[in-house]
Amino acid sequence: MKFKYTKIFLSCTLVALLMLGSCTDFLTEKPKSQKSETQFWVNETDARMAINMLYASGVPALHASTGWSPKATMYGGLWSGLFVDKRRDRNFSNAVIAGTFNIQMFDAEAQTIWGYFYQGIARSNAAIVNIPNMTGALTTDQINSFVAQAKFFRAYNYFYLVKEFGDVPYIDFPYTSPNNMHIPRTPSAEIYGHIEKDLLDAITVLPNTAFYANGGRITRPMAQALLARVYLQWAGYPVNGGNAVYVKAAAMAQQVINGGQHALIDPTGTTADLNSAFNRIKTAKAGTPGAIEIIYAREYNQTLNLGNTYSVHSIEDPARNASQGFLRPAGDVQYLGYLPAPMLISSYHVDDIRGMEKQFFFRYLNYIPQTGANAGTNQVLTMGDLGNWAWYDETQMRNGINGSYDQPNMRYAEVLLIAAEALVRSGGDVATAQGYLNQVRTRAGLSSITLVGDALVQAILTERLHEMPLEFRVWDDIRRTRLYPEADGINSGTLKWTPLAQASIQNKPEEGVATVGVIPVFSLLWPIPLSEMSSNPALVGNQNPGWN
Amino acid sequence: MMNEKLALFKKMGGVFLLLLAFSLNAMTQVQVRGVVLDELGEPAIGATIQVKGTTQGTVTDMDGVFTVSAPVGGTLVISYVGYATQEIAVSANVRVHLQPDSELLDELVVVGYGVMRRSDVTGSVAQARGADIIRGQSFNALDGLRGRAAGVNILGNTGQPGGEMRVIIRGVSTINASSSPLYVVDGVAMSNLQFLNPNDIESIEVLKDASSAAIYGARGANGVILVTTKRGGGTDGSARISYAGSVSVSGMQSQMQMMDSEMWMATFKEGLENANRWQGMNFDTDVSKIFTDRRFFRPDGTPIYNTNWQDESSRTAVSHNHQLSIQRGSREHQSGAFINYTDQQGILYNTYQKRLSARLVYDDRPVRWLSTTNNIMVNHAWGNRTSDNPYGLGALRVMIEQLPFLPVMYDGEYIQSNNLQTSRIPTGNLDSNGDPTFRSYGPEGMGNPVEILKRVQNMQYRTQIFGNTGLTFHLTDDLTIRTQFGAEYRIDRDERYEPVTPRPIMNHASLGMARGEAWNRFYWQEETFLNYNKRLNRHSINAMAGMSWQGYTFTRFHVQQNGFNDDFYGFYNLSRGTERPTLGSSQDSWTMNSYFGRLAYSLDSKYLATLTTRVDGSSKFGANNKYAFFPSIGLGWIASNEDFLIDNRTISRLKPRTSFGITGNSEISTFRALPGMITENVNIGNSIQGGIRQDRIANPNLRWERTAMWDAGIEIGLFNDRLNFEGSYYYKYTSDLLLDVPLPRSTGYASMMANVGEVSNRGLDLMITAHPVQTRDFSWSSTLNASFNRSRVEKLDESSAVDPTTGKRQILLDGFTGYDMIIREGEQLSSFYGYRRAGIYNGVPADWNSETMNVPGLTGQRVTYKQREIIGNGLPDWMGSFSNTFAYKGFDLTVDLQFTLGVDVMQEFMHSTEGRFLTSGLKYLYENAWHPERNPHGTGQAIRLANFGMGNDSNTDDTWVANGSYLRGNLVQLGYTFQSGALQKMGLSALRLYANASNLFLLTSKNYHGYDPDNSSRLGSFDTGNPNNWGANRQFFTYPRARTFTFGMNVAF
Known part of the structure; x- marks a missing residue:
């Protein structure tokens, strides 16, 4: 019998131990490698990191690497036909060339950018709502500064949404649960009102200093410059905010000009060599001579493993092979994704430094063959297709790594041109407008002009394209003016901005064919992504007209 | 006493x-x-x-x-x-x-937390014996199980040594969670059977229906594979030593039919002509003006080299396998030591896996009221693998796409596609400024497959320590309490190095790259349960009740460094790298707590009933749904034991049975119910700043997927069990499907994991075993194994889109070129979705209906119907095997055939090998390309020079889909077992010699152009965080499966 007691005692003890051993929170998840929302919004670091994230979310994320397809920043330029994706590996690239505006062809890209923008907005909203409650961890100044940055980014993303898609759902709160998700579209004019308010709020708080001097953070001049740009777009098609809004655009741009924080580099005219203003803009960083002109840029630095991939889209495929081992890009994505139309290149005036070799573009590739008869000696290759010098990064291309050039999102030259155009259009002081325009022209080696009225507007539009061909502005200009640039003589320095319906579209520049009227007005807005239409019933029946 | x-x-x-x-x-x-x-x-x-x-x-x-x-x-x-x-x-x-005594051997079946007499089982349990599993000398236990159990589909994703397998039992009934079964080895859950030594297996039981699998509750919905390992064996206390060894020689089973140099040049020339004909060009079609690189071309433009890259990349591989077993068993004590070494070479250069495995077993009954079982195994596997991911430009892809006119080496250096120099030629057209325009040929940047295989190091080290110890208290003769602790510890480590010299491999970071990654996983379980077995007159009761705690933690660490000055150190001196290293670590864990019980009752050995139940709690689920309940019932009737049949000479066994129950699937990633904050680095002020973002929205209601399953089966034995038939029909209905439900992106989130959707599976498992001839000298046994499965998406919730044509809800998924998979109500899972091709455009618009068709502007391009449809399905209707064994005196011959019927393969490789002409292509590309004179009935698109920015539409359409049915000569084996007289002279107690051929032949549809329809480019398992749940047969480029000849011997002393 002794045995029996022993074994019963042993087994009972065992079972009791096991049952006691289980504690009540045995099944509670305790992640260690990521914070949960409830562990967040506690200290200053949380707030700072949430704000830092905004610098890489939404509009800034359009620069992201995309493999075999063009970057999201390029969509507009490709759509205009003034630039071509040589690879044409995606439906979108083929559709804009063929002029087949069918929703399936555009859906993937529409979804990409829609998603980016609302991601930026959601992250901004989370900061705007949560940070003011962190009074225990943050000073009032810190709270104001963080919220101002977040409002800037919310406005920045809504601006892109409204110009790309028109009326969109306006959401100014963060989601913490799957409720209240079906928000209908808000009229564009109202969205513009919200953008204006956010930016005006931000302007009162943000420091009046230069971008690089501010440690790469958003400044008052940037918020002002963005608001000026917002007004310019708002004033034109499709919202047609009109004269009053042009007046605001001019005033806001002039606040930047008069704020004294930024200026053109080489304002009296630049050289045509590798030290030109345009090459300094290309290589601008904090402390460099080009820094003063940059109001806001997406920063890149490959030594931090935070580089960009523009260079792999800067030259044609065969040039790499012809370099005989000199260029060794991260090969799987090397192709010319944004080839400018010959018409655009030949429209630069002969004196225009920007149209010259190795300013914005280049034809001649300098290389040193690693193999073959000429190994080790300097060679020059004439490329079949023009390359985009502004993006070409020899270090990147030679070492198969990402590049370190910052990508400007706003430059002082653009502010001058916004001020000029808004002044002319709103009946402001023409001489001042001409002065602004001529600053940009002088710097590029061109003579001053004294045009007025529509001719002056045309000249400003041309100047915008010539000054910022690789900064992705032309499609915005076409959409707000419904004018399209046509050739106006080789090396004339001018373009004929023609109503879109009658214009010769450069949609097949490489075959030398320009066709008339292939961009319908409805296609000046993207279709609302199909997935969004199906996941948000409040959008049903409210697709942008013309898309099917 | x-x-x-x-x-x-x-x-x-x-x-x-x-x-x-x-x-x-x-x-x-x-x-x-x-x-x-x-x-x-x-x-x-x-x-x-x-x-x-x-x-x-x-x-x-x-x-x-x-x-x-x-x-x-x-x-x-x-x-x-x-x-x-x-x-x-x-x-x-x-x-x-x-x-x-076959009846005796078959009598006990492992059923989870105990064994039952086979005749008492009311569920669907398939059984395979260890001897059958290792018959073909496969290196993976699952490979040996293939075709041995009806309803168990084992798909070999890749032919690479150490390659993962996918196991699907009775169809796929999930979308986002794992579709892999639960593996339980000697009562302890094992993450997978990847590294388990198949020679250690005594038997495998597969629990397929709810009556058998519900005892594993929330982890049972995909079926359960129970492995019982070998113990001491014998009862007489004597020791037995045995050795089994084999040597194998493997080679490529087949090749993809690629263009040779001559055909490539002809194709290129036709591309120029087509451009002139239809694309408004005026090229000079003399290709010698473009191909001017004298290293590779003669002055007349003809290529000097003609390289078959598949030949150059592959080899005859030699593998071997050695197993030593030392066992001793008495009735009180069983012990064994098992040591195994295998060296498996892949048929592509420098791919191999070696495994060293050791296992110790010690079972004892030291006192009458206590017995103990102890088992520890250590498996260490290491090897070099080439990347199975085909979507980059790894060896698997470039050995198909590399240009045939390039040599493997030139002037002592490996040649890559970007070594080729070409000359540009005028298009004959002027641009809008009046300047002549030019084109030049630049091939896609492709590395050299031989160089990638031989010089890229991709070592994997996998260590698995697995063991358990159990104590059984014999409270009375009928009642025991058993407590068992088991654990699995895995240390997985990868070492990767891409060399610097002579220049970077294409598409890889320049100046060398070294990457190390380590994963540690620790799983433990403690289970305690009571077993009560009582036979009382007409009543027999088998009862069990217990509880279980399980826990799992995972940590991962990785480091990557670029910018090496030379290749001397390879992976082994990371600090030589000159760039900023990338580092990372992460952690993951889950816990489960469960209570379970089973009651099996039989009356008169005729009427059977089994009730099981399990309550499972898991940390993975939402705060409101931590626990769930999984019951099942099974009923059986041994009709052959009834008076009216007991003496029947024809029917020796007749047992209808049925079961119903509910099982669950909890195999989703952790922390899905919580809102996670994800960190990222951001460059602000030219410095790294930390950023953080919320990754998802919390869902406190997240709960298990639940599968209700009904099973009806019959077992029939005829002529004293000379002819046996076993068949089951099942219907599974899975609800609360875990799905990433798309959210409006305006919320800032793409999706949220939620329980939506319902899927059903129905099917048949059939097995016929016959012993048509059994004489003293000659016998013949035959097994036909077949299973049918058909899935159907029953319901999706309102968050998914509605198809305008059918009005059914649908979700488009993950495509190769755009979305090309669809989940649609009323259709099967794993459905391919895309355009149907109407033909090749002949340039006559009137011949085509532009209302319903996408008519291209360019002659020679494809015409597709506008409405996309379901164009195929990646899960087979029928799978099975037909195995015959003949024995004559000492000789035995096994012929094992496997088949799959009613399945499609999405040949994604058509994208580059048929659609574009950037690289090399299938012969089929040229032979099938439409050309008004050369090939007016061709169904392929006309040849276009994608390199010149004039490519074809290379998106998915139904011409990529081929019938994936096949018949495989899986194993032919001839063996000879020495008779006792000869053995005594040799001083041995047993000796068997054999030779076999595996994967001897493969018959596929003529539209199939790849290596093996069984392969999939969508690798990944739940284990790697990349579950391939809907299991489709989609192939871009895959590691070919070998044909292998083996010679082996089994000897006992």
Whole structure:
């Protein structure tokens, strides 16, 4: 019998131990490698990191690497036909060339950018709502500064949404649960009102200093410059905010000009060599001579493993092979994704430094063959297709790594041109407008002009394209003016901005064919992504007209 | 106490005979001398010899020899555990060949937390014996299980040594969670069977239906694979040493039919002509003006080299396998040591896997009321793998796409596509400024597959320590309590190095790259359960109740460094890298707590019922849904035991059975119910700043997927079980499907994991086993194994889109070029979705209906129907095997065929090998390309020079879809087992020699252009965080499966 007691005692003890051993929170998840929302919004670091994230979310994320397809920043330029994706590996690239505006062809890209923008907005909203409650961890100044940055980014993303898609759902709160998700579209004019308010709020708080001097953070001049740009777009098609809004655009741009924080580099005219203003803009960083002109840029630095991939889209495929081992890009994505139309290149005036070799573009590739008869000696290759010098990064291309050039999102030259155009259009002081325009022209080696009225507007539009061909502005200009640039003589320095319906579209520049009227007005807005239409019933029946 | 002892002996089914060797018989006695041998001719040690009708008897000695005195004209009864009892007449010298008692061997089935008599089981349980699993000398246990269990589909994703397999039991019934079964080895869950030594397996049981799998509750919905490992064996206390070894030679089973140099040039020329004809160009079509690189082309433009890259990248691989087993077993004690070494070479250069595995078993019953089982195994596998991911430009892809006119090496250096220099030629057109325009040919940047294979190091080290220890308290004869602790610790480590010199491999970071990654996983479980077995007159009860705690933690660490100055150090001196290293670590964990029970009851050995239940709690689920309940019931009727059948000469076994129950699937990633904050680095102020973002929205209601399953089966044995039929029909209905439900992106989130959607699966598992011929010298056994499955998406929730044509809800998924998979109500899972091709555009618009078709502007391009449809399905309707074994005297011959019917393959490789002409292409590209004169009936698009920015539409359409049905000569094996006489001369107790060919032939549809329809480019398992749940057969480029010839021997001393 002794045995029996022993074994019963042993087994009972065992079972009791096991049952006691289980504690009540045995099944509670305790992640260690990521914070949960409830562990967040506690200290200053949380707030700072949430704000830092905004610098890489939404509009800034359009620069992201995309493999075999063009970057999201390029969509507009490709759509205009003034630039071509040589690879044409995606439906979108083929559709804009063929002029087949069918929703399936555009859906993937529409979804990409829609998603980016609302991601930026959601992250901004989370900061705007949560940070003011962190009074225990943050000073009032810190709270104001963080919220101002977040409002800037919310406005920045809504601006892109409204110009790309028109009326969109306006959401100014963060989601913490799957409720209240079906928000209908808000009229564009109202969205513009919200953008204006956010930016005006931000302007009162943000420091009046230069971008690089501010440690790469958003400044008052940037918020002002963005608001000026917002007004310019708002004033034109499709919202047609009109004269009053042009007046605001001019005033806001002039606040930047008069704020004294930024200026053109080489304002009296630049050289045509590798030290030109345009090459300094290309290589601008904090402390460099080009820094003063940059109001806001997406920063890149490959030594931090935070580089960009523009260079792999800067030259044609065969040039790499012809370099005989000199260029060794991260090969799987090397192709010319944004080839400018010959018409655009030949429209630069002969004196225009920007149209010259190795300013914005280049034809001649300098290389040193690693193999073959000429190994080790300097060679020059004439490329079949023009390359985009502004993006070409020899270090990147030679070492198969990402590049370190910052990508400007706003430059002082653009502010001058916004001020000029808004002044002319709103009946402001023409001489001042001409002065602004001529600053940009002088710097590029061109003579001053004294045009007025529509001719002056045309000249400003041309100047915008010539000054910022690789900064992705032309499609915005076409959409707000419904004018399209046509050739106006080789090396004339001018373009004929023609109503879109009658214009010769450069949609097949490489075959030398320009066709008339292939961009319908409805296609000046993207279709609302199909997935969004199906996941948000409040959008049903409210697709942008013309898309099917 | 004495009673207890006797009962114990009875229960153990032992052959202990207490001899009272008194003979009061007055009849004439003779001294009988004899030997008892088992079916292999080995001595049967400890066999019992009894003189019939008396208490006289003896047992055999170490040589199987016995001596007994018996009356003349009497009868000896020879019994031995596991063998049929024999009676022979008394004579001076006898020789007894024992035959295994099939009924006895089959009798016990492992069912999870216990064993049951096979006849008492009411569920669908498939069984495979270890000997069958290792017959083909496969290196992976799952490979050996393939085709041995009806309803268990085992897909070999890749032919690479150490390659992962996918196991699907009775169809896929999930979308986002894992579709892999639960693996349980000796009662302990194992992450997968990847590195388990197949030679260690005694048997595998597969629990397929709810009655059997519900005991594993929330982890049972995909079926359960129970592995029982080998123990000491034997009952006589003697030691046995055996060795099994084999050597294999493998080569490519088939090649993809690619263009040679000459055809490539002809194709290119036709591309120029087509451009002139239809694309408004005026090229000079003399290709010698473009291909001016004198290293590779003659002055007339003809290529100097003609490289078959598949030949250059592959080799004849030699593999070997050695297993040493030392076992000793008595009735109180079992122990064993098992050591295995395998070296498996891949058929592509420098790919291999070696495995060293050791296992120790120690089972004992030190005191009457306590027994213990202990088992520890250590598996260490290491090898070099080439990347199985085909979407980059790894060896698997470039060995197909690389240009045939480039040599492997030139001037001592490996040649890549960007070594080629070409000359640009005028298009004959002017641009809008009036300047001539030019084009030049630049091939896609592709590395050299031979260089990638030989010079990129991609070492993987996998260590698995797995063990368990259990204590069983024998409270009474009928009642035991068992507690068992088991654990699995895995250390996985990768070392990768891409060399610097002579220049970077294409598409890889320049100046060398070294990357190390390590994963540690620790899983433990503690389970305690009571077992009660009682046979009382007509009633038999088998009851079990228990509880379980499980926990899992995972940590991962990785480092990457670029920018090396030379290749000397390879991976092994990371600090030589000149760039900023990338580092990372992460952690993951989950816990489960469960209570379970089973009651099996049988009346008169005719009427059977089994009830099981399990309550599972898991940390993975939302705060509101931590626990769930999984019940099942099974009923069976052994009709052949009824009076009206018991004496039937035809029907020896007849057992209909049915079951119903609910199981769950909890195999989703952790932390899905919580809102996670994800960190990222951001460059602000030219410095790294930390950023953080919320990754998802919390869902406190997240809960299990639940599968309700009904199963009805019948087991029939005819002619004394010479012909056996086993069939089951099942219907599974899965609800609360875990799905990433798309959210409006305006929320800032793409999706949220939620329980939406319902899927059903129905199917048949059939197995016919026959022994048509069984004579003394010749026997023939035949097994036909087939299973049918059909899934259907029953319901999706309102968050998914509605198809305008059918009005059904649908979700488009993950495509190769755009979305090309669809989940649609009323359709099967794994459906391919895309355009149907109407033909090739002949340039005549009137011939085509532009209302319903996408008519291109360019002659020679494809015309597709506008409406996309379902164009195929990646899961087979029928899978099975047909296996025959013939034995003649010592010889045996096995022929094992496998088949798959009613499945499609999405040939994604058509994207580059048919659609574009950037690289090399399939011969089919040229032979099939439409051309008004050369090939007016061609169904492929006309040749276009994508390199010139004039490519074809290379998106998915139905011409990429091929019938994926196949018939495979899986295994042909010829073996010879030496007879006892010869063995004795050699001093051995058993010896078998064999030779076999595996994957000997493969018959596929003629539209299929890849290596093997079974392969998939969508690798990944739940384990790697990349579950391939809807299991489709989608192939871009895959590691070819080898044809292997093996010679082996099994010997026992």
